[in-house]
Amino acid sequence: MPATDVLRLERLAISELSGVELTLAPAEILCLSGASGSGKSRLLRAVADLEPHGGKALLGDLDQASLPAHEWRARVMLVPAESHWWADSVGEHLSQADPADLKALGFTPEVLDWQVARLSSGEKQRLALLRAISREPSALLLDEPTANLDDATTRRVETWLVERIRERGWPTLWVAHDAAQIARVANHHWRIEGAELAEVPTWT
Numbered sequence: 001m002p003a004t005d006v007l008r009l010e011r012l013a014i015s016e017l018s019g020v021e022l023t024l025a026p027a028e029i030l031c032l033s034g035a036s037g038s039g040k041s042r043l044l045r046a047v048a049d050l051e052p053h054g055g056k057a058l059l060g061d062l063d064q065a066s067l068p069a070h071e072w073r074a075r076v077m078l079v080p081a082e083s084h085w086w087a088d089s090v091g092e093h094l095s096q097a098d099p100a101d102l103k104a105l106g107f108t109p110e111v112l113d114w115q116v117a118r119l120s121s122g123e124k125q126r127l128a129l130l131r132a133i134s135r136e137p138s139a140l141l142l143d144e145p146t147a148n149l150d151d152a153t154t155r156r157v158e159t160w161l162v163e164r165i166r167e168r169g170w171p172t173l174w175v176a177h178d179a180a181q182i183a184r185v186a187n188h189h190w191r192i193e194g195a196e197l198a199e200v201p202t203w204t
C-alpha cells in the first residue's frame, strides 16, 4: 500500500531559521539547497526529532511531539550524509533487502556477506539508502544521497530512488547541491538564504 500521509512543518524553528512552513504531499520530492553551513542538515535533523527545535512537524494527523522520538524516526526516516553501522556484516543490517533493489544499486546478493569495514563511502551510501527504504517508512529525509557517487552511479541511484518514492508514496525532503539533479528530481525547490527559506521556481 502506498503511503498516503502528508508531511507538514508548521512554524518550525532551528538555528537561524524560523517560521518554516512546508507541506509535502505523498510521493512529492522537495529539494532543499543552500550554501555550506546554511542549516540544511539541521533542518532535516529537526524534522527527524534529532535536535531540539521550535514549531511542529506532523505526518498526517500524527504530531511528532506525541510519540517517542524512535517511533517518529521509524516513520519519518532520515538517511544522513554519513550513515551509522552498528554490526560487523552488511547482511545484519539488510535482512529484508530485495535482490532487485541490490541489483539496481549495482550489487550482487554476495554483498550481504561483506564486512561493513571494507565498504567504500559510495557503497556505504547506496546501502544506507537501501536499508532505510527496506524498513518501510512513511516519509523520507535524504541528506545529499548521492554526494559520494560518480556521475553514472548518481544517475542510476537517482532513478532508482525517484521510482521508489513515486511507487511507495513517500513525501521526501531531499538535500541537494547540484542544480541539474534538482531539475531532474524535484517537484519543488526551496533554498536557505541566511535566515530565510524561499521557494525557487522549478518550471515543472
Ligand SMILES: Nc1ncnc2c1ncn2[C@@H]1O[C@H](COP(=O)(O)OP(=O)(O)OP(=O)(O)O)[C@@H](O)[C@H]1O
Pocket: 015, 034, 035, 036, 037, 038, 039, 040, 041, 042, 043
Ligand atoms: N548542535 C549544534 N549546535 C550549534 N550549531 C550547530 C550544531 N550542529 C551544527 N551547527 C552549526 O549549524 C550550522 C549549519 O549546519 P548544517 O550541518 O545544518 O549545515 P549544512 O547546510 O547542512 O552544510 P553542508 O552543506 O556543509 O553539509 C553550521 O554552522 C554548523 O556548524
